[in-house]
Amino acid sequence: MDVVSAVREAGVIGAGGAGFPTYVKLNAKADYILLNGAECEPLLRVDQQLLGLFSTDILEGFYAAGKHIGAEKALIGIKKKHAALIEKLRADIQDMGYGDYIRVVPLKDVYPAGDEQVLVYELTGRIVPEASIPIQVGCVVVNAETTLNISHALKGKPVTKTYLTLGGDIPHRMTLCVPVGTPVREVLALSGVSNLDDYAVIDGGPMMGSLMKNIDGAVTKRNKAFILLQKEHPLIRRKAVSFETARIVNKAACEQCRMCTDLCPRYLLGHSIEPHKIMRSYNYGLSGSTPQTVSQLCSGCNLCQMFSCPAGLYPKLMNDHNKAQLAVLKIKYQPTGVPPSVRAIREFRQIPSQRLIARLGLSDFDQPAPFRLEEWKSDRRTILTSQHIGAPAVPTVKVGDLVVSGQRIGEIPEGSIGAAIHASCNGEVVDVRQDAIVIEVRK
Numbered sequence: 001m002d003v004v005s006a007v008r009e010a011g012v013i014g015a016g017g018a019g020f021p022t023y024v025k026l027n028a029k030a031d032y033i034l035l036n037g038a039e040c041e042p043l044l045r046v047d048q049q050l051l052g053l054f055s056t057d058i059l060e061g062f063y064a065a066g067k068h069i070g071a072e073k074a075l076i077g078i079k080k081k082h083a084a085l086i087e088k089l090r091a092d093i094q095d096m097g098y099g100d101y102i103r104v105v106p107l108k109d110v111y112p113a114g115d116e117q118v119l120v121y122e123l124t125g126r127i128v129p130e131a132s133i134p135i136q137v138g139c140v141v142v143n144a145e146t147t148l149n150i151s152h153a154l155k156g157k158p159v160t161k162t163y164l165t166l167g168g169d170i171p172h173r174m175t176l177c178v179p180v181g182t183p184v185r186e187v188l189a190l191s192g193v194s195n196l197d198d199y200a201v202i203d204g205g206p207m208m209g210s211l212m213k214n215i216d217g218a219v220t221k222r223n224k225a226f227i228l229l230q231k232e233h234p235l236i237r238r239k240a241v242s243f244e245t246a247r248i249v250n251k252a253a254c255e256q257c258r259m260c261t262d263l264c265p266r267y268l269l270g271h272s273i274e275p276h277k278i279m280r281s282y283n284y285g286l287s288g289s290t291p292q293t294v295s296q297l298c299s300g301c302n303l304c305q306m307f308s309c310p311a312g313l314y315p316k317l318m319n320d321h322n323k324a325q326l327a328v329l330k331i332k333y334q335p336t337g338v339p340p341s342v343r344a345i346r347e348f349r350q351i352p353s354q355r356l357i358a359r360l361g362l363s364d365f366d367q368p369a370p371f372r373l374e375e376w377k378s379d380r381r382t383i384l385t386s387q388h389i390g391a392p393a394v395p396t397v398k399v400g401d402l403v404v405s406g407q408r409i410g411e412i413p414e415g416s417i418g419a420a421i422h423a424s425c426n427g428e429v430v431d432v433r434q435d436a437i438v439i440e441v442r443k
């Protein structure tokens with residue numbers, strides 16, 4: 001079976017959080033394949049540990065994917081602070097005979113080093129055009145866990161688990177391998193927090209992750225971290241702010257200093273996004289009936305809102321609002337057509353991770369989260385049909401069916417982009433809904 005078919009069969013999706021089906025990404029020809037090992041979100045410890053624990057598998061998957069797309073160069077981006085890991089990977093690359101092909105490139109410890117477009121620039125010097133994706137400049141980017149899953153797919157093993165960091169203001173920080181469909185509460189219980197009602201949970205990293213509205217759900221292939229912080233923590237209060245409150249505060253306090261623009265990573269790459277102008281258009285009623293399409297160039301990195309703005313305002317939220325409205329209106333930003341060129345000041349305007357962590361009030365929680373093997377005890381697994389970008393999977397099992405771990409239980413609908421889903425345990429199917437398949441675990 002070729003790489004694309006194997007990856008499609010195995011239900012591999014972008015494990016960095018985006019959830020884009022990987023077989024679509026690999027169904028291309030490119031000059032470069034890039035492994036995103038930057039893991040720039042504060043407190044996350046997944047990729048750096050996977051790259052150490054499963055380096056051979058990851059390198060195998062990376063090599064196979066790179067050769068498949070015809071890439072001439074395969075580059076791994078990892079922050080230079082992980083010196084021992086870089087050394088290990090370089091040794092493994094040589095031992096495996098990939099030395100002429102795969103190269104490790106150390107990255108600065110800045111945020112957002114893992115933004116796909118920032119990574120493409122840092123590793124290749126190419127700039128992804130506005131409103132475009134890396135393949136436009138001959139690059140395919142995969143993350144460390146995705147590459148591990150590619151390697152497993154080539155050995156016939158589908159995606160039935162995800163790796164995530166349990167972190168934040170908790171007694172027990174750890175990184176776990178969790179079967180897809182495990183109750184989120186079972187994972188959170190390992191944190192050592194006795195009264196979860198006093199805590200908020202961020203699904204993902206502190207910068208780009210969102211507050212979980214409901215912790216009674218199930219773990220998906222996309223989960224990368226659960227960060228627990230007390231509800232009164234300033235980061236939680238800022239994440240919980242409503243659009244209406246943000247709009248009023250923005251209008252009252254934006255001084256048009258343009259710090260949000262001057263530090264915006266996409267602006268610094270030469271794109272036209274200028275969040276201070278989005279603020280101006282809202283605050284002075286200049287947006288008219290159509291929101292500014294330039295908001296679609298925002299990556300959602302949250303730097304403007306969580307770090308740059310001296311007044312603690314919410315420019316990213318205005319971009320989010322614009323993007324949502326534009327999606328409903330089906331209006332798209334029209335690129336200028338002028339190739340972007342990096343702004344000369346960029347080198348001096350990158351945000352050191354430690355400064356960001358301090359600003360977020362997370363320094364006390366920036367601790368190791370060592371990998372821990374856990375025996376999962378819940379008697380049910382709820383496998384969502386939509387854990388990815390694209391059409392939900394169509395169930396191929398019915399109530400009463402006995403399934404084994406790794407068995408396919410949902411297919412990509414005919415003619416659609418999507419991802420297959422698989423049982424993450426042996427058991428009996430006890431519910432089949434449009435949104436999920438529930439399996440009662442049998443040992």
Ligand code: SF4
Binds near residue numbers: 253254261279
């Ligand atoms: S940094 Fe804050 S105050 Fe300055 S222009 Fe941007 S939103 Fe307004």
Ligand code: SF4
Binds near residue numbers: 275299301302304
């Ligand atoms: S969230 Fe803010 S800083 Fe990040 S890309 Fe969007 S506008 Fe720029």
